[in-house]
Amino acid sequence: MSTHGTKKIVKTLVHHRTCSVCSWWKRQKPGCIPRKHKCVYNHSGSARSIESTAGLQGVRELAQEGTPVDILQGDGDSSMMAKLKEHGYDITKKYDKNHVVKNITSSMYKLQKEKGIKLSKDVISHIEKCLKYALEQNKGNPIGLKENILAIIPHQFGDHTRCQERFCQERRTEGIKYLHQSLPYKAPLSNPLLREKLEAIFNSVANRCHEYSELGSSQANEHANKEVSLKAPKNVHYGGSKALDYRVHASTLLVNEGRSYIPQVSKRML
Ligand SMILES: [Zn+2]
Ligand SMILES: [Zn+2]
Numbered sequence: 001m002s003t004h005g006t007k008k009i010v011k012t013l014v015h016h017r018t019c020s021v022c023s024w025w026k027r028q029k030p031g032c033i034p035r036k037h038k039c040v041y042n043h044s045g046s047a048r049s050i051e052s053t054a055g056l057q058g059v060r061e062l063a064q065e066g067t068p069v070d071i072l073q074g075d076g077d078s079s080m081m082a083k084l085k086e087h088g089y090d091i092t093k094k095y096d097k098n099h100v101v102k103n104i105t106s107s108m109y110k111l112q113k114e115k116g117i118k119l120s121k122d123v124i125s126h127i128e129k130c131l132k133y134a135l136e137q138n139k140g141n142p143i144g145l146k147e148n149i150l151a152i153i154p155h156q157f158g159d160h161t162r163c164q165e166r167f168c169q170e171r172r173t174e175g176i177k178y179l180h181q182s183l184p185y186k187a188p189l190s191n192p193l194l195r196e197k198l199e200a201i202f203n204s205v206a207n208r209c210h211e212y213s214e215l216g217s218s219q220a221n222e223h224a225n226k227e228v229s230l231k232a233p234k235n236v237h238y239g240g241s242k243a244l245d246y247r248v249h250a251s252t253l254l255v256n257e258g259r260s261y262i263p264q265v266s267k268r269m270l
Pocket of ligand 2: 163168
């Protein structure tokens with residue numbers, strides 16, 4: 001878990017579903033009580049529930065330590081939000097741009113499979129670019145975002161009635177024939193069924209303009225995840241012992257303090 005303002009990690013939790021020592025005893029000496037050891041086993045649910053369980057624990061501990069969480073930014077995990085609510089935490093969810101764009105793009109790809117629809121990858125990525133631009137240009141401006149979003153699809157079909165000068169060249173250069181540089185044959189799209197389907201997607205996006213004009217960036221989270229994956233690669237199993245904890249905590253230190261944590265830790269161990 002990290003904070004928005006400082007980009008530092010404020011909470012690191014490691015949950016283990018297995019313990020190597022316990023597993024060894026279970027396998028080699030069934031029925032015997034394992035020897036005394038620092039058991040790491042601390043999660044009894046499914047692998048999928050780790051995130052929401054750890055999320056709840058993190059929010060709870062932060063609140064107890066005097067840093068209540070108001071906004072949670074993540075990849076749209078609804079089970080965590082449900083769990084937090086269940087335990088009385090009223091937290092606002094903040095969507096991040098990459099995930100929002102990804103969801104909308106994948107609904108466009110789903111259209112490709114529908115009967116009577118022809119929609120190429122190039123056209124999809126062009127529309128995706130327009131969407132990203134709209135989100136970028138209308139930060140903190142839900143009304144502007146709504147206008148912009150509702151104009152994107154009609155614009156691709158040569159209908160510029162909803163377009164604003166600031167994002168439509170046709171509007172800026174009236175009288176000169178406008179070429180759709182990014183569309184096939186530089187011509188507007190024409191299939192009315194396709195327009196209807198695309199507009200349905202973008203209308204629902206426009207309806208969420210208040211959420212989407214306040215999108216966060218998940219860059220800090222992604223950076224932290226990458227550091228963890230370098231120190232604890234997924235293809236090597238560290239989860240059975242404290243090795244995982246050390247590696248995850250070392251990643252936290254690296255993100256928060258830079259490399260200077262290494263001599264400090266070494267000194268402390270002497
Ligand atoms: Zn154990
Ligand atoms: Zn236009």
